[in-house]
Amino acid sequence: MALVVFNQKGGVGKSTITCNLAAISASQGLRTLVIDLDPQGNSSSYLLGESATEDQANVGGFFDFCLSFSFKPLTATDFVIPTPFDKLHLMAANAELNELQTKLESRQKIYKLREALQQLSEDYDRIYIDTPPALNFYTRSALIGATGCLIPFDCDEFSRKALYTLLDNVQEIKSDHNPELEVKGIVVNQFQPRANLPQRIVDELIAEGLPVLQPYLPSSVRIRESHEQSRPMVYLDPKHRLTQALVELHDTLFAKPKKKASKSR
Numbered sequence: 215m216a217l218v219v220f221n222q223k224g225g226v227g228k229s230t231i232t233c234n235l236a237a238i239s240a241s242q243g244l245r246t247l248v249i250d251l252d253p254q255g256n257s258s259s260y261l262l263g264e265s266a267t268e269d270q271a272n273v274g275g276f277f278d279f280c281l282s283f284s285f286k287p288l289t290a291t292d293f294v295i296p297t298p299f300d301k302l303h304l305m306a307a308n309a310e311l312n313e314l315q316t317k318l319e320s321r322q323k324i325y326k327l328r329e330a331l332q333q334l335s336e337d338y339d340r341i342y343i344d345t346p347p348a349l350n351f352y353t354r355s356a357l358i359g360a361t362g363c364l365i366p367f368d369c370d371e372f373s374r375k376a377l378y379t380l381l382d383n384v385q386e387i388k389s390d391h392n393p394e395l396e397v398k399g400i401v402v403n404q405f406q407p408r409a410n411l412p413q414r415i416v417d418e419l420i421a422e423g424l425p426v427l428q429p430y431l432p433s434s435v436r437i438r439e440s441h442e443q444s445r446p447m448v449y450l451d452p453k454h455r456l457t458q459a460l461v462e463l464h465d466t467l468f469a470k471p472k473k474k475a476s477k478s479r
């Protein structure tokens with residue numbers, strides 16, 4: 215299962231949610247991979263901290279390989295590195311992604327990530343993909359390759375309006391390229407239960423039939439410490455209310471559908 219975390223709007227919590235859900239999967243013993251497609255590299259520095267090195271394998275290397283024709287078969291795992299956390303691996307971002315984009319577009323490499331994900335899904339139980347705040351080559355590649363899409367939402371009125379276009383974009387990619395893609399839902403982030411406006415905005419989304427996931431993620435300054443220390447919440451503070459909400463969200467996402475009780479005759 216490859217889950218892409220996507221919202222064209224910046225700063226809604228994509229990287230935070232990607233890394234924290236991935237850390238929870240890993241802490242539950244699942245072989246987990248994060249693919250960071252954002253040249254800003256926020257997820258990469260969140261997960262690697264000081265263990266990041268200049269010469270580490272990265273996702274730019276993977277796309278570069280896709281551009282250089284080779285008889286050597288592509289092995290996506292060559293571009294994966296471990297993180298300091300057990301069972302949590304990373305395809306790190308690098309600034310080269312910016313330069314590569316035009317070439318990748320003109321040479322029509324949009325299905326390469328999908329091929330890589332098919333290979334990687336043999337080695338990993340969960341794959342999370344962090345995307346840049348734009349609907350560009352990398353985001354499209356991820357939506358074409360993933361099986362699920364999560365949309366972080368920051369309870370802002372402008373974001374609410376942008377959600378409809380965003381969902382249309384996802385549906386278009388699904389119908390043109392990836393029938394398997396499923397919108398897993400909207401993740402309400404930085405929710406402030408005591409303020410009226412966020413509650414109203416979220417209630418409106420639900421009334422309009424949008425797939426809003428439970429629980430909502432509270433706003434907490436602890437997340438800054440988590441970023442600073444490069445330790446996702448489940449390792450930094452497992453009992454914190456934000457960690458608990460993330461764990462519940464994780465479990466909601468991966469809950470097995472309940473079997474219907476068989477009717478007795």
Ligand SMILES: Nc1ncnc2c1ncn2[C@@H]1O[C@H](COP(=O)(O)OP(=O)(O)OP(=O)(O)O)[C@@H](O)[C@H]1O
Binds near residue numbers: 226405434
């Ligand atoms: N639940 C939360 N509580 C408090 N602050 C949060 C929460 N989630 C995210 N933030 C803060 O919001 C900011 C943006 O988060 P993040 O980088 O995860 O968003 P993003 O969508 O990945 O941004 P970009 O579009 O730039 O990649 C960060 O400073 C982060 O600390």
Ligand SMILES: [Mg+2]
Binds near residue numbers: 344
């Ligand atoms: Mg980000």
